[in-house]
Amino acid sequence: MLRIVSWNINGIRSPLQGVVCQETSNSTSMAMRRILDELDADIVCLQETKVTRDVLTEPLAIVEGYNSYFSFSRSRSGYSGVATFCKDSATPVAAEEGLSGLFATQNGDVGCYGNTDEFTQEELRALDSEGRALLTQHKIRSEQKPSWQLAGTGNLGSKASLSLSWVPNLVSCSIGSHVIILGDLNTAHRRIDHCDAVNLECFEEDPGRKWMDSLLSNLECQAGSHGGPFIDSYRYFQPKQERAFTCWSVVSGARHLNYGSRLDYVLGDRTLVIDTFQNSFLLPEVMGSDHCPVGATLNVSSVPAKQCPPLCTRFLPEFAGTQLKILRFLVPREQEPVLEKSALWLSNQTQVQKQQNKVRVRSTRPRPSQANSRRGQTNLMSYFQPSSSHSKTSPELELLSLPLVNNLTTPKTLEEEMIAREVEGQAKHSESKEEKELRTSFWKSVLGGPSPMPLCSGHREPCVMRTVKKPGPNLGRHFYMCARPRGPPSDLSSRCNFFLWSKPS
Structure with a gap:
């Protein structure tokens, strides 16, 4: 069995806050290992890591029993970024950063790209510089096929649906292979996937939903009929499940009443999902982010590569143990014993001099009565x-x-x-x-003191004050609203529609 999990963690340090109490290398490494073990997956794909290479620490990147691969944002700090952690038993045979091939090294790359003619080189570089995609290629074994490739297990960050023109061609260029795409696609595909779809105008006309329509196969169609090459694995197993959400507003406390949307997916090519997928699941009980993990289980086993691809984090110079100490550049090795003896002699001489100086200072220091008389304090x-x-x-x-x-x-x-x-x-x-x-x-x-909080009209309870953060004429203004968490309008325990602007002070 092969288990894969995807999670938008909203900052790789966010889930660690409840696990590690102090920032030490050992505690951080153990906390990261604990999180990976809790997810219990052979391949863990993380989005929104929000770290750049210069601030990535070894305890976060290198975890015992796993090999990791990172794609960083090159344009903004604390923004985007994805990472893939593979158990050593599921070591990929190839790994590549980006979607366009601009960061390809021709050494351990997956090498499958779509038609990018509609983009300029500047657009492609700006896209891949955001750190939104990783491709890993795995060799797996199943009962139907003794050995075959799982090409391009795509780990995609949010807003990735605007950049996946290569996806339909990925299957065709991976002859004899299958493809899984997983991550935060930043789109609720159907109305059943959104808590408030009834109040959204032109729901089906959204560009992201149209893209997913062209990508996904109609589950009611037979093989070979109209539809895209991929299947939404969760809807394949749970076609009518309502309120199956993966993302909630933190500010409104909407997770408490499960009032959110499904933005995270595990997609597979049609043949792979129908023949090999055992189940597809959500993990809403896992906390630490505004998203919850999603995943799937395949009836296959992984054949690990003998060595990790060059993109593996452990091969980065800052983690590979290849950095030399600065003394190697300043002192020849054959002079080290002489210098050690000289340093010891100088240290002893310094200590003797310090003792002599202390005695000299004590002998010249004035007595208290003398000092007071000199200062005139009588x-x-x-x-x-x-x-x-x-x-x-x-x-x-x-x-x-x-x-x-x-x-x-x-x-x-x-x-x-x-x-x-x-x-x-x-x-x-x-x-x-x-x-x-x-x-x-x-x-x-x-x-007069602080004004009392107004009471909301629905529950007659004290409100909370919020600040407008959306750019516009009301940016920075304060307002009052119901303090209860957001939920379905039919749920009387959820937030009411009370709204009141705060008077300017």
């Missing part, structure tokens, strides 16, 4: 400023102004001074209490 009054409320020096202060004996005041004098100051402070506190109350009441009358 009585305790030099540390305090006289109070403006006293026109004459009180007996207590006169006593404090006497010269100190051995720079100390008798305990009795200090105690009296502390008592006097405490009494004075209590008097001032009692005198200012009424003034403080007057000031507080005054400012309360002026400012």
